[in-house]
Amino acid sequence: MVGIVVVSHSPDLARAAVTLALQMVHGSAPRIEVAAGTSDDRLGTDAAAVAEAVVAADDGEGVVVIMDLGSAVLSAELALELLPDPGIRTRLVSAAFVEGIFAAAVSAAAGAQLDVVARDAAEALDAKAAQLGQTQPPTGAHDSITPPAAVVAKATIVNADGIHARPAARIVATLASLDARVTIATERSAPVSARSPTALMSLGTRIGDVLRIEADGVDAAAAADRIAALVSDGFSELAGRDRLGPEASDRDQLSPSIGVSPGRVVGPALRMPDPIAAPDPTIRIPEAERPAAIEQLTSVAADIAEQLRSRSPAAGTVGQLLEATAAIATDPDLISDASRRIRDRGLTPERAAWEAIDSVADTLRAAGPRQAERVSDLYDIRNRMVSSLTGRAIPGVVDPGHPFVLLAVDLAPADTAGLERTRCLAIVTEEGGATSHTAIIARSLGIPAVVGVRGATAIPDGTVLLVDGKTGEVIKEPTVDQRATAATVSQPREMLISPGGTADGHRIALLANIGSAHEIAAALECGAEGVGLYRTELSFLGWTEAPSVGEQVSTYRTVFSRFGGRRVVVRTLDAGSDKPMPFLGQAAEPNPALGVRGFRTAASHPEVLHDQLDAVKEAAAAESADVWVMAPMISTVDEVRIFARAAHDAGLPVIGAMIETPAAALRAELILAEVDFVSIGTNDLAQYTFAADRHAASLAPLNDPWQPALLRMIEMVTTAADPRGKPVGVCGEAAADPLLAPVLAGLGISSLSMASGALAEVGRSLAAVTLEVCRRAARAACDSESPAAAREAVRAIIST
Numbered sequence: 001m002v003g004i005v006v007v008s009h010s011p012d013l014a015r016a017a018v019t020l021a022l023q024m025v026h027g028s029a030p031r032i033e034v035a036a037g038t039s040d041d042r043l044g045t046d047a048a049a050v051a052e053a054v055v056a057a058d059d060g061e062g063v064v065v066i067m068d069l070g071s072a073v074l075s076a077e078l079a080l081e082l083l084p085d086p087g088i089r090t091r092l093v094s095a096a097f098v099e100g101i102f103a104a105a106v107s108a109a110a111g112a113q114l115d116v117v118a119r120d121a122a123e124a125l126d127a128k129a130a131q132l133g134q135t136q137p138p139t140g141a142h143d144s145i146t147p148p149a150a151v152v153a154k155a156t157i158v159n160a161d162g163i164h165a166r167p168a169a170r171i172v173a174t175l176a177s178l179d180a181r182v183t184i185a186t187e188r189s190a191p192v193s194a195r196s197p198t199a200l201m202s203l204g205t206r207i208g209d210v211l212r213i214e215a216d217g218v219d220a221a222a223a224a225d226r227i228a229a230l231v232s233d234g235f236s237e238l239a240g241r242d243r244l245g246p247e248a249s250d251r252d253q254l255s256p257s258i259g260v261s262p263g264r265v266v267g268p269a270l271r272m273p274d275p276i277a278a279p280d281p282t283i284r285i286p287e288a289e290r291p292a293a294i295e296q297l298t299s300v301a302a303d304i305a306e307q308l309r310s311r312s313p314a315a316g317t318v319g320q321l322l323e324a325t326a327a328i329a330t331d332p333d334l335i336s337d338a339s340r341r342i343r344d345r346g347l348t349p350e351r352a353a354w355e356a357i358d359s360v361a362d363t364l365r366a367a368g369p370r371q372a373e374r375v376s377d378l379y380d381i382r383n384r385m386v387s388s389l390t391g392r393a394i395p396g397v398v399d400p401g402h403p404f405v406l407l408a409v410d411l412a413p414a415d416t417a418g419l420e421r422t423r424c425l426a427i428v429t430e431e432g433g434a435t436s437h438t439a440i441i442a443r444s445l446g447i448p449a450v451v452g453v454r455g456a457t458a459i460p461d462g463t464v465l466l467v468d469g470k471t472g473e474v475i476k477e478p479t480v481d482q483r484a485t486a487a488t489v490s491q492p493r494e495m496l497i498s499p500g501g502t503a504d505g506h507r508i509a510l511l512a513n514i515g516s517a518h519e520i521a522a523a524l525e526c527g528a529e530g531v532g533l534y535r536t537e538l539s540f541l542g543w544t545e546a547p548s549v550g551e552q553v554s555t556y557r558t559v560f561s562r563f564g565g566r567r568v569v570v571r572t573l574d575a576g577s578d579k580p581m582p583f584l585g586q587a588a589e590p591n592p593a594l595g596v597r598g599f600r601t602a603a604s605h606p607e608v609l610h611d612q613l614d615a616v617k618e619a620a621a622a623e624s625a626d627v628w629v630m631a632p633m634i635s636t637v638d639e640v641r642i643f644a645r646a647a648h649d650a651g652l653p654v655i656g657a658m659i660e661t662p663a664a665a666l667r668a669e670l671i672l673a674e675v676d677f678v679s680i681g682t683n684d685l686a687q688y689t690f691a692a693d694r695h696a697a698s699l700a701p702l703n704d705p706w707q708p709a710l711l712r713m714i715e716m717v718t719t720a721a722d723p724r725g726k727p728v729g730v731c732g733e734a735a736a737d738p739l740l741a742p743v744l745a746g747l748g749i750s751s752l753s754m755a756s757g758a759l760a761e762v763g764r765s766l767a768a769v770t771l772e773v774c775r776r777a778a779r780a781a782c783d784s785e786s787p788a789a790a791r792e793a794v795r796a797i798i799s800t
Contacts, residue, residue, distance in 0.1 A: 001030045002108040002117045003057030006101055007050055007067040007076050008036040009043045014068075017098050021105040029359065030108035032101075033057040035079075045072045050079035054088060059344070062089035062114035064121060066100045091118040106190045153213040153224040155231035162205030167235035171200060172327055174226050180217035182227065186210065194227065196333035202363045259472035260432075260439035263448030266478060266486040267425040269463045270404035272397065272411070276383050279354055279390070284346035294339045297349040300388045304381065305329040329381050334360065350389040357382040375410075399423060403489055405465045407456045421447055425489070426467035428474055430456045442469075446522070450474055494760040496527035498767070500752070502745060506771040509751035510759050511567065513731060515539075520562050522756040530567035530626070532679065532753020533731040534559060536612070537573045546583040546608055552615035553622075560623035567626045569679065569729075569753070570616050571658065572609060572643075574632040575601045584608070598633020598660075599643060609643075613650035620652075630656035630679055635663045637670045644674045658731075660684035665713045668720040675726075679753070680717060682732030686710050705734035706787035711747065715782060718748030729753060738765035743794055745771065746778030769798055 008014035014036040022029050033053035038044040050065070057063045065076050076092055083090075091114060093100060104121040112120065157163075163171070171194055175182060183191035184200065186209050192199035194213070205211070211231060215224045285293055308326040328334070334356055341352035361375045386392075397406065403425050410431040419427075427442050432451035442449035448469030459465070459476065466478040466486050475482060500510035511532030512523035523531065539555050540547050547555075560568055575584055575597065584605055602609040613629065620627035631643040634657040647655040656677040659665050665685065672678060682705050687693065689710055692702035714730070721728045729751035734740055736754035738761045744752065745766060752762060769777075777794045784790035 001059050002061045002104075002112065002114050003031040003033070003054075003059050003063040004101070004104050004108060004117075005050065005053045005057050005063055005065045006032060006034050006036070007045055007053075007065060007072045008034070008097070009045060009068060009070075009072060011036040013097075017101050018105075020098065021102040029363075030105060031057045031059055032105065035075075045075035047075040047078035047082060050075050051082040051084075054079060054083060054090060055085070058088050059340075062091070064104050064108070064114065064118050065090060065092045066095050066097065066104060066121060067092070068097045089114055091115070093118050093121045095121040109190065150217070151215045151220040151224045153215075153228045155211050155213065155228040157205050157207050157209040157211065157231060159207065159234035162207065162209065163200045163203055163235075167230070168200040168327070170230055170235055171227055172196070174230060175223055178217075178219035178223045178226075180215045180219045180223035182213065182215045182220075182223050184227070185212045185214075193333065194223075196331055199333050202360070258452045259450050259469045261427075261442040261447060261449040262470040263426065263446075264466070264468045264470070264486045265405070265425040265448055266464065266466045266483050266488055267403050267405045269407050269459050269461055269465050270397075270400055271457055271459070271461055272406065272408040276386055276392065279348060279351040279386060281347075281351055281355075283348050283351065285342075285348060287346065290342050290346065293342050293349045296389065297338055297342065297353060297385075298335055300349075300385055301329050301335060304384045304388065307384075325377050325380065328377060329385070348389075350386045353385045353389070354382060357385075397424075405467055407459055409457055419445065419447060421445060425487075426450070426465075426469060428453050428456045428465070428467060430454060494526065494757070496529070496759040496763045498763070499529060500763050500766055502742075502766055502769055502771045502774060504770040504772075506745070506774075508741075508745050508749070508766055509567070509729075510763055511569070511729075511731075511751055511753040512756045512759065513753050514559065519756065520559060524562060526756040526759045528756060528759055530563055530569075531559070532567075532569050532729055532735075532751055534568055534570045535574065536570060537575055540573070540583075543583050546611070549611050549615045549618070552612060553619045556616055556619035557623055560619055560625040560627060564624040565626065567628060569628045569630060569656070569731075571630055571632050572599070572612055573601065574598050598658075599631045599639055600633060602631075602642070602646075606646075609646060610650070613647055613652060617650045617652055626654075627652070628654040628656060628677065630658055630675075630677070632658045632681070633660055633684070634658060634671065635661045637667055637674070640671050640674045659717055661688050662713065665716050668717045672721055672724055672726050677727045677729070678717065678721065679729040679731050679751075680714055680749075682710065682714075682730060682734040685713060685732070689713060701787070704787040705732065705737065705740060706781070706790045708782055708784050708786070708790055711743065711778070711782045711790070714744070714749070715747050715778075722748055727751065736762065738762050739791065739794060739798075741765050742769050742774040742798060743778045743781045746774030746776070747782075773797060 006014045006018055008017075011034065014034045018032050018034060022032070033056045035046065035050040035053040038046055039049070054063050054065065065079075067073050067076050073092070080090055080092075093104070095101075095103070100121040103123075104117050107117045107120040159167070171184075175195055182194035184194050184203065185191040186203055186205060189203050191212075191214065192203060194200065213224050213227050215221070217223075305326040308329065334353075337359065338349070338352040338356040341347045341355055342349060347355070357378050361378045364375055364378070397419065403423055405426045405428060406419070406424050408427070408429050410429050411427065424447055427447055427449040429449075429451045430453060432439060439449060439451060448467055450467055450469055450472050453474050456474075464477055464483075466473070466475040466482055468474075468486075478486075496510055500508045502508070509529050509532075511530045512519070512526070512528035513533040513535070514520055514523055514531055515535035515538035536552075536556070556570070584601055596604070616627065616629055629647055629652050631640070634640050634643070640657045643657065644655050654676050656675045656679060657664070657671055658681050659668065659671075659678050660681040662685070664671060668678065683703070686703045686705065686707065690702040690707070718728050727750040728748060730744055730749050731753040734744065735752035736758035738758070741752060741762045742765060754762065766774075777797045780793040780797055781790040784793055
């Protein structure tokens, strides 16, 4: 990397300018040396000091020297004559001081060569001057120094949190098998390597940012297309936002005491062990031993990545986060930076890893609150590497032999994923936010959690704490009355105590939505009568090769075996839009929600559908679950006929379709003639009925399941199903609303499928009313003018 020397009369001015520049650098920073002031602490410049700085800054790629004014130029020129090694390549640049340092630092950090860095520094003022109308942008002789990329693509960030750990890991994984050099830049940042997860995170992207993707090499076109598709589809996080629930909203600012995982408990405090100490920075290893030290560092990084991946082999939230953390361990930029510190400075491998990761952590903090929440992941990798390199045990949670409230500055995914609900009553951290990995995994495991609690780790072990993960309340030494409001042991998820139905015995099956292993356990713990929506695509997101029939059979049997004798409704792959599947080779679309998704992918990949249906049949035959299968995103009668014929040919006995488009609702009578049941996906049906993106917060009122027009659409479907005696279920967010459940029952819905935690409350709501009350509530809701009026009318009917 090209080095930079800053020559100034004022040390304070020089240091401030360098600090500003480094805050704007993404990824590893270049060496920047300051030669400012005189040896007797006066304003001025010293040629000898400048010469020493040039030697220190040289990394073998040359040095750019930027000066403030007057004698600084003379001192820099003289310094070149004093260099002990005349072979050091240097460029003295007549750049504006602050702008030049900033431009040079960003250019050098991006890997530019000496002349390009010097040019970028020299032209740093051109954009500002042109904007003020004082000059024209340059057309200098160096315009063609960097040849244009073979392929250039653009894509707009659509997920609220941009490129953080998991999206970065997906980009890196996508490029792993491709022969291409790829960089990504935004309008406000220099290009970074697309093979470096930490560099990608340092871009600090957010929703609406336009990425410029440049690729060279044999697979340049494929690389650019695949990354553009990942970006346009939101890295699968738009669907993930639904799965995580409202706590995972677009909350960008850290704030104190944020409740991020519900539950109210009381128990003794237990602090995370102190972090490992920084390795000695003064130790130097002989030059002959440095190659072996670099090899040791690389080997340890690979071992740690493998250890993390083995912690959670199953699909789902925890597995995705551990996979993202594992990708950081083998980040080529990190390994390269640490190796350079060993090779050039003789640092021990543990000290080199420590410094390299600290440098990236500083960059992420400067990128904004969303990226700062990922620093704990970096520190987890740092601690694991240093511990392994020095033969020490990795710091972690020590089980005290009794239930506890865990206190920490922050927790890495590997630490949180290893917690047991029977021991860990709650988590309290000083850092983190609603979207931090601690919050995400705590919600996934059902452990109450509060983040952003200042001074949490100063609380002595054994101090009794009351923690409310919903309100964010943390109370030290609560009163007897306060303790009486909280649990003292890990609380099992509330269980559905009886089959779903109304007070007068009208049955409404209460089922669970699942997509991963931990959701299976939650559904069983909560007493689900079965599975109303098995999202099979979540097991194969990010796969570059289509899963074989055998791989699918193994996956499906894991679910079917746990629900013996109970209904499991399998949704075939709902690919596209916010759930991209690389093995389908889908191109980026200008409006993915209205593009090739759901059953539409079967038109271009019928073999994928047939393989899945064969796998479902084979898995069902091996287990005792009552397996039903349905197709997503049906729009026409022809589509449902094609699916029904394929499912019958595979030998599947119970076949259905999802009603997620107004077209399907309008033609429900004909669709029901072809299948045995239908299930209404209220999330998408609302989106298409109101032409309102379901992921746009500003349009949330239109996607309210209480919208009378949506309820009328549901009524059209149940009216078509009733004379045929065919069941109609609801598996969207509407099913989890305890007040809306009687309305849906009154409309003729026969099953409700929801997140497992909502089952008990929905069950109580239905059991408190008769079918006649449900029907009156349904009529009132459909006849209302607005969602608010519908809620008010239903409450009045149910409460009488």
